[in-house]
Amino acid sequence: MDLSKLLIPGAVRVIGQLTSKKRLFQELGELAAQAYGMSAAQTIDGLQERESLGPTGVGHGIALPHARLEDLTxxxxxxxxxxxxxxxxxxxxxxxxxxxxxxxPKDSGVDHLKALALVSRTMRDQAVVSKLRANSDPAKIHAILTEARASQAA
Known part of the structure; x- marks a missing residue:
């Protein structure tokens, strides 16, 4: 599994400012609908439900919100x-x-955990994080993310 299979270029965005976590989840829902045709409402509900179990802000300015959703393949x-x-x-x-x-997907089991672990490892890489913070071009950010794990695996 690599990030290029999980993240398409159209699912990367740079936003100036959001006023709340709720607004962030709305933005994620809208982007999920635009990029993948997912239900924005289901996406937002799934994120809020998961967040109610405990915060997904992992530290060092990084958040990894996630949810299991019906109707996702x-x-x-x-x-x-x-x-x-x-x-x-x-x-x-x-x-x-x-x-x-x-x-x-609701029944993704271990694949969901593997994907979460992959994202977590990528976001713990200080060189990757520094490059992400230094770029405002979504295409460059996508390239940084999808090339990060590939170069470490080689």
Missing amino acids: QIRGIFIRLEKPLDYDSVDRQPVDLVFALFA
């Missing part, structure tokens, strides 16, 4: 870079500026 990713960090209730209480959301 494969794992899908969305990446948003915020130009102005957002208060997210992260484990380290730091605001978030890098958000990699994952959506998996």
